[in-house]
Every structure is written in structure tokens, then in C-alpha cells.
Amino acid sequence: MNEQMVRSIVEQVVHKLQEQTEQNSVPIAVSARHVHLSQEHVTILFGPQYELTHRADLSQPGQFAAEETVTIAGKKGSIERVRVLGPVRNATQVEISLTDALKIGIKPPLRQSGDIKGSASCVLIGPRGSIVLEEGVIVAQRHIHMSVEDGQRFNVADGEKVTVVISSERPVAFHDVLIRISDRYTCEMHIDTDEANAAAVSGVVTGTLLKGTTTS
Incomplete structure (x- = not known):
């Protein structure tokens, strides 16, 4: 396998990972x-x-x-x-x-x-x-507001708990994030100021939603 083929495969893998991250991305607001x-x-x-x-x-x-x-x-x-x-x-x-x-x-x-x-x-x-x-x-409790369409897109149900990873200067994985679905909601995760400080969150930031809540 030559160097050009290796570079092409790596680029495809990186691109696929970026797409997956973007698809599972949720905006985060500090409450x-x-x-x-x-x-x-x-x-x-x-x-x-x-x-x-x-x-x-x-x-x-x-x-x-x-x-x-x-x-x-x-x-x-x-x-x-x-x-x-x-x-x-x-x-x-x-x-x-x-x-x-x-x-x-x-x-x-x-x-x-x-x-x-x-x-x-x-x-x-x-x-x-x-x-x-x-x-x-x-x-x-930290939670994510979602519309019905958002719930379908992320394949999650109202009341389900998920993990959200924030890639900031102090990366943090927030477990047991409650999903709240309603046709009155816009997609957004809410954390309080203590949680925001722990993750060094400021300004506009997003997190990656992962199914499951286990910390092990």
C-alpha cells in the first residue's frame, strides 16, 4: 500500500468521524x-x-x-x-x-x-x-430540550438519559443527562454554572451526544 493510498484512507476515516460528531452535536447553554x-x-x-x-x-x-x-x-x-x-x-x-x-x-x-x-x-x-x-x-438536573424531530434524529426518547462530551480546554463527559422532548422545545442542553466552570465553558459551545450513561 503506497503513501497516497494510506493518506486517502486516513482522510476518509477522519471525515467520517467528523460527520458523526456533527450529527450528534448539541448546543449547550449555561443556565x-x-x-x-x-x-x-x-x-x-x-x-x-x-x-x-x-x-x-x-x-x-x-x-x-x-x-x-x-x-x-x-x-x-x-x-x-x-x-x-x-x-x-x-x-x-x-x-x-x-x-x-x-x-x-x-x-x-x-x-x-x-x-x-x-x-x-x-x-x-x-x-x-x-x-x-x-x-x-x-x-x-442537567438536561437537553429537544423537539419531536430532534428526538427522532438523535434516536432518543423523552425521559431517557445520555452522555454528553464537551471538548473544551477542560474536557468533561457529563453522564445522566436527561432528555426532555416536546413540540414546544428547541434543541439545547442546559447546565448550571458549577458544571460550566468544571468544563471551562464560555460563549458558544457544543457537545457530542452519546447513547448510554455508564461511567465505567
């Missing part, structure tokens, strides 16, 4: 601490008949960052100017990182968004009032 509020709690924190003010659209259709911020307080301290996301929800939910939790002295469980039963408590403080939130504080 900083934020709060989802019920309309009842919007009223308490910001005043009667108050409505959230649109600041900027988020990647998921219909979701937006609001102009409003609140303070989250725990036993050891507080975090000010935490962004409220809209639209309002049926139940208030606070999403923070483990580092945030240690800072203010609370112990939130790792949960899928929306699963707040028996989760941690905190105090929310707004310009017009405050709330003792008995439950609702979580550390969000």
Missing part, C-alpha cells in the same frame, strides 16, 4: 441562577395587578428573561438581583447551583425542573414584599 414565579407571588413581591416586564427572549419558545429581580435568602446569607424568568407558572421554583446553596446555607435536592415536592425552602424578597417559600428550591 445561571433564576426564579420562576406564580402570579400570586408576583403580586406579593411586586404589588397588586403587577405583570412581569419582558426583557429578552430565551432560546426556548415563549420563555423570556424579565426585567424584575428578587433576593434569595437562606440561613447563612442572601443573593441579590436574581433574575425572574417568565411567563408565570402554577408554582414558584428557584433554581440555584450547589455553590449558591452553600453560600446562603440551604440544601436543595437535585431535581428535574417542575419536581419541587419536598424540596428546599428559602425567603424571596421583592420591592413590595417577601415570601417564605416552604418548598421550591432545587439544583436543576
